[in-house]
Amino acid sequence: MLNTISLTTLSFIIGFFIAIPFGLARCRTGTLMSKITYGYVYIVRGTPLLVQIFLLYYGAGQFHKELRQVGLWWFFREAYYCGLLALTLNTVAYQAEIVRGAVEAIPKSLEEAGASVSLSRFQIYRFIHIPIATARMLPALGNEFVLLLKASALVSVIAVTDVMGQARYLFSETLDLSVFYIAAINYLIIVLIAEAILRKLEKRNIWLATY
Amino acid sequence: MEHCNQKVPNKIIISISALNKWFGDLHVLKDINIDVEKSERIVIAGPSGSGKSTLIRCINALEKFRSGKIVVNDIELTDDRKVVEQIRRGVGMVFQSFNLFPHLTILENCTLGPIQGMSLPKDKAVDNAMHFLEKVNIPEQANKYPGQLSGGQQQRVAIARSLCMNPDVMLFDEPTSALDPEMVKEVLDIMVDLAKEGMTMICVTHEMGFAKEVADRIVFMDQGQIVEQNNPNEFFTNPQNERTKLFLHQIL
Numbered sequence: 001m002l003n004t005i006s007l008t009t010l011s012f013i014i015g016f017f018i019a020i021p022f023g024l025a026r027c028r029t030g031t032l033m034s035k036i037t038y039g040y041v042y043i044v045r046g047t048p049l050l051v052q053i054f055l056l057y058y059g060a061g062q063f064h065k066e067l068r069q070v071g072l073w074w075f076f077r078e079a080y081y082c083g084l085l086a087l088t089l090n091t092v093a094y095q096a097e098i099v100r101g102a103v104e105a106i107p108k109s110l111e112e113a114g115a116s117v118s119l120s121r122f123q124i125y126r127f128i129h130i131p132i133a134t135a136r137m138l139p140a141l142g143n144e145f146v147l148l149l150k151a152s153a154l155v156s157v158i159a160v161t162d163v164m165g166q167a168r169y170l171f172s173e174t175l176d177l178s179v180f181y182i183a184a185i186n187y188l189i190i191v192l193i194a195e196a197i198l199r200k201l202e203k204r205n206i207w208l209a210t211y
Numbered sequence: 212m213e214h215c216n217q218k219v220p221n222k223i224i225i226s227i228s229a230l231n232k233w234f235g236d237l238h239v240l241k242d243i244n245i246d247v248e249k250s251e252r253i254v255i256a257g258p259s260g261s262g263k264s265t266l267i268r269c270i271n272a273l274e275k276f277r278s279g280k281i282v283v284n285d286i287e288l289t290d291d292r293k294v295v296e297q298i299r300r301g302v303g304m305v306f307q308s309f310n311l312f313p314h315l316t317i318l319e320n321c322t323l324g325p326i327q328g329m330s331l332p333k334d335k336a337v338d339n340a341m342h343f344l345e346k347v348n349i350p351e352q353a354n355k356y357p358g359q360l361s362g363g364q365q366q367r368v369a370i371a372r373s374l375c376m377n378p379d380v381m382l383f384d385e386p387t388s389a390l391d392p393e394m395v396k397e398v399l400d401i402m403v404d405l406a407k408e409g410m411t412m413i414c415v416t417h418e419m420g421f422a423k424e425v426a427d428r429i430v431f432m433d434q435g436q437i438v439e440q441n442n443p444n445e446f447f448t449n450p451q452n453e454r455t456k457l458f459l460h461q462i463l
Contacts, residue, residue: 109306109308109310110310110312110313112273112304112306112310113306113310113311113312114312115271115272115273115299116271116273116299116302116303116304116306116373117299117323117324117328117372117373117375117376118296118299118300118324118328118329118376119323119324119327119328120292120296120328121292123327123328127312127323127327128312131314132313132314135314205314206356207313207314207356207357207358208314209358210313210356210357210358210359211313211314211357211358
């Protein structure tokens with residue numbers, strides 16, 4: 001249970017901070033950065049997460065000699081860290097698109113309004129772009145968190161003892177189907193808590209409904 | 212119809228000389244020369260695409276121009292960010308689509324500029340904002356969000372927001388064009404009050420009634436050029452240019 005929560009929240013938060021520059025890079029169409037990030041998003045969204053997990057875990061196993069040389073083997077040796085990396089890379093792609101959507105939706109006219117009350121570029125970003133984009137992103141990010149939580153069940157295939165991993169182990173020992181019911185309820189509880197937090201955060205953005 | 216007090220000839224607040232602007236290959240402003248005196252009220256009229264909005268947007272650097280010179284309050288407009296910010300502090304702008312910040316309350320909309328742009332302490336900014344919100348007859352809405360207000364109310368807030376920066380000049384870019392007819396009057400009334408108090412105003416509008424009542428000078432633009440300018444009496448009764456006559460025939 002702890003593994004599931006830590007995997008999901010860690011990859012979500014780390015992914016968020018990486019997704020911000022990615023998403024912003026995507027906003028400036030035509031530049032090299034936007035093309036690179038587009039390629040990244042395209043590949044990550046176009047391949048199944050399961051494939052990505054296998055590639056990372058078993059692929060790292062194949063290259064363990066080189067990784068030892070670079071000093072990264074301690075990371076790729078652990079299924080947990082491989083799973084974390086796969087989930088993070090995956091959520092970065094989706095969150096980057098969420099960031100891009102939110103930032104691009106801010107009309108230029110609001111920048112002009114900020115300029116007309118003599119706000120500097122930095123102040124316009126801080127007081128106009130960031131609050132509005134953040135409020136816009138919140139529902140989509142909440143959605144992404146729930147999806148990531150469910151996707152995290154996949155790391156059980158590389159033997160990480162998360163909720164799903166535990167359920168499969170117990171099932172193989174007891175052949176009792178109810179372990180999966182309990183697993184499902186575990187996920188539901190986490191989702192319930194996440195949605196409660198999301199609703200509290202969205203209360204601050206009542207202005208979005210009338211915009 | 213009552214005409215506002217004639218202004219006393221005053222210092223020149225805005226001076227535009229030989230202004231030319233292109234959008235790509237399209238020559239949108241052709242050799243514009245115009246001076247605006249303090250407390251003068253100018254209405255810029257003309258058909259769509261004549262460059263009226265582009266012209267006033269050049270004044271507060273929302274549009275860049277390739278050649279020519281604009282001097283505002285004795286400061287020449289350059290590409291330097293500090294110069295642009297300094298000029299913008301003296302020039303207020305009201306937009307056709309209000310452009311209020313949707314995520315801030317009405318009060319916060321009016322205090323953001325003074326607090327951040329003029330470094331006013333918060334309580335003074337709030338007093339300042341409430342003063343101007345009362346002036347536009349909307350103080351009771353201070354804690355609402357823009358999305359909860361009608362178009363006319365939003366535009367009045369937009370005017371108050373600009374006034375909170377204590378500008379020397381107010382630019383209006385078709386302020387009533389996006390309003391339902393019954394709300395146009397409430398906004399025009401505010402603008403008439405402003406004019407009576409001696410604010411320098413440059414107003415792009417189709418409201419000829421407002422122009423007749425308030426303007427010192429009507430500037431007619433067509434296809435990027437200033438075709439004719441005159442005081443309202445002369446302009447409406449005695450247009451000189453063929454294009455002006457055609458335009459007046461169409462709108463009156």
